[in-house]
């Protein structure tokens with residue numbers, strides 16, 4: 001067998017699909033980073049010196065949004081501490097890894113989330 005035929009005989013491996021535990025670990029690491037970023041943003045927002053009127057209005061609008069995100073992030077971290085990261089809060093089934101990649105603070109599967117919004 002020549003080198004060329006031996007080389008072509010080795011099949012190309014398909015692109016590796018990350019396993020669910022790897023995807024969950026990545027999503028959880030992102031969740032923790034987002035939690036720290038939210039804490040920093042809120043503390044900066046609340047501690048900075050006297051602002052101009054437009055700045056005050058912006059802060060007043062931004063603070064509740066950040067607090068809402070922080071609450072959701074903390075809730076998801078609490079579920080993770082209980083060993084329930086990636087498990088739907090509504091039905092107990094697994095949350096799709098893709099969903100957690102897109103939003104690491106998700107605590108419901110897409111079906112339960114859609115149901116909750118109605």
Ligand SMILES: [Zn+2]
Nearest residue numbers: 088091109112
């Ligand atoms: Zn569900």
